[in-house]
Amino acid sequence: MRILxxxxxxxxxxxxxxxxxTNENGEEVSTTKTVKKSVDxxxxxxxxxxxxxDEAELFYGVKLAEGIKAGxxxxxxxxxxxxxxxxxxxxxxxxxxxxxxxxxxEKQARVTDIENKPKRDRTKEEEIELELxxxxxxxxxxxxxxFEMSQASLFDQTAxxxxxxxTILWWVLNLAYQKEGDDYTEVFxxxxxxxxxxxxxxxxxxxxxxxxxxLKRFSYVVSxxxxxxADTKEELDVLLKTSEEQDKEEKAEEAAEAAKEDENKSLEExxxxxxxxxxxxxxxxxxxxxx
Numbered sequence: 001m002r003i004l005x006x007x008x009x010x011x012x013x014x015x016x017x018x019x020x021x022t023n024e025n026g027e028e029v030s031t032t033k034t035v036k037k038s039v040d041x042x043x044x045x046x047x048x049x050x051x052x053x054d055e056a057e058l059f060y061g062v063k064l065a066e067g068i069k070a071g072x073x074x075x076x077x078x079x080x081x082x083x084x085x086x087x088x089x090x091x092x093x094x095x096x097x098x099x100x101x102x103x104x105x106e107k108q109a110r111v112t113d114i115e116n117k118p119k120r121d122r123t124k125e126e127e128i129e130l131e132l133x134x135x136x137x138x139x140x141x142x143x144x145x146x147f148e149m150s151q152a153s154l155f156d157q158t159a160x161x162x163x164x165x166x167t168i169l170w171w172v173l174n175l176a177y178q179k180e181g182d183d184y185t186e187v188f189x190x191x192x193x194x195x196x197x198x199x200x201x202x203x204x205x206x207x208x209x210x211x212x213x214x215l216k217r218f219s220y221v222v223s224x225x226x227x228x229x230a231d232t233k234e235e236l237d238v239l240l241k242t243s244e245e246q247d248k249e250e251k252a253e254e255a256a257e258a259a260k261e262d263e264n265k266s267l268e269e270x271x272x273x274x275x276x277x278x279x280x281x282x283x284x285x286x287x288x289x290x291x
Contacts, residue, residue, distance in 0.1 A: 001177070001184050002047040004236050005221045008040040011210045015039070042179040043187065043214060045221050047233070052174060056167060059193070063166045067159030075160045097147055104140050107133050108231065115232065138238050141228045148227060172222045173200060187218070 015037045020030050048056070068074065114122065114130045122130075173196040176187035188203075190196040203211050221236075224243065230236040 001044075003044045004047045004175070004225055004230070004233050005045040005240070006042065006179070006233075007044075007217055007221070008042050009210060009213050009217065010038045011041050012036055013039045041210075041214075043218070044177050044179050044184065045218070045225065046175045046177055046184075048171075048175060055174075056170060059170050060163050060167045063163035064159055067162045072157065072159040072162060075158050078158055097144075100140060100143060104137065104144065107137050107140070111137065111235070112231070134235060134238055137235065138242050141230070141239055142242065145227055168219075168223050168226050169197075169200075171226060172218050173197060175222060176218045187214070 013036070014034050016032055017035050018030055018032045020028055023029050111130065111133055114126050114133075117126070170193060173188045173193065177184045178187055188196040188199045190199055200215075203215060221240065224240060225236055228236070228239050230239055
């Protein structure tokens with residue numbers, strides 16, 4: 001099975017352990033006991049087939065129609081309202097992102113050309129070129145992701161956005177597998193989407209840390225893949241690694257700022273205490289002078 005991503009999550013399990021010892025008669029005695037151990041469970045995100053893409057498009061269309069029927073505005077209608085108020089993007093921004101998308105498609109096409117060749121047939125220059133293009137694609141996709149996220153916030157309540165969120169969950173239900181040795185098992189089992197969704201809901205209600213982490217990771221990886229449109233495992237791994245490193249840096253900066261604020265706050269508190277201490281003798285001296 002072709003995969004887009006693979007990750008492991010530790011799980012506490014009861015494991016049978018056998019210990020062998022020698023008794024007083026010199027005989028070997030085996031003792032089996034049950035102990036709790038952390039065991040890594042491996043999960044993968046399957047690379048979708050063309051048939052699965054077709055099913056996803058159909059599902060998106062159905063959910064879009066449901067949203068419109070329920071009274072949600074489409075992006076086009078909402079954008080029209082924004083345009084009547086002056087538009088969302090300025091002309092330089094439109095030109096910038098138009099060039100960015102064109103560059104992305106051109107680089108993606110070049111990556112596909114190189115990766116279609118067996119590794120043994122690639123030249124050293126092609127390997128270097130591939131590595132450089134993947135880095136450039138990562139930077140371009142980050143810019144596009146930030147742009148699309150900012151745009152999405154303006155269209156949170158549209159029929160398209162609802163259909164998009166439903167479709168991402170659909171992908172999670174259809175791409176999530178657990179790997180055991182060389183075997184792959186569907187995480188969310190069922191004959192149709194409703195059955196798989198019911199399985200997902202049962203997992204959510206279990207209040208199990210391991211299950212929560214599994215659901216969170218699948219949702220994160222599939223959403224990231226859906227937004228960035230990464231076509232290979234190598235591309236997605238690079239994008240995920242870059243994004244997670246940026247998240248760590250941002251969290252570290254936030255923690256540093258919070259610590260600095262706490263430090264400033266504590267200094268202010270110390271100064272207030274010192275001021276109180278300095279004021280107390282003055283009040284006493286005033287009382288003594290009055291006597």
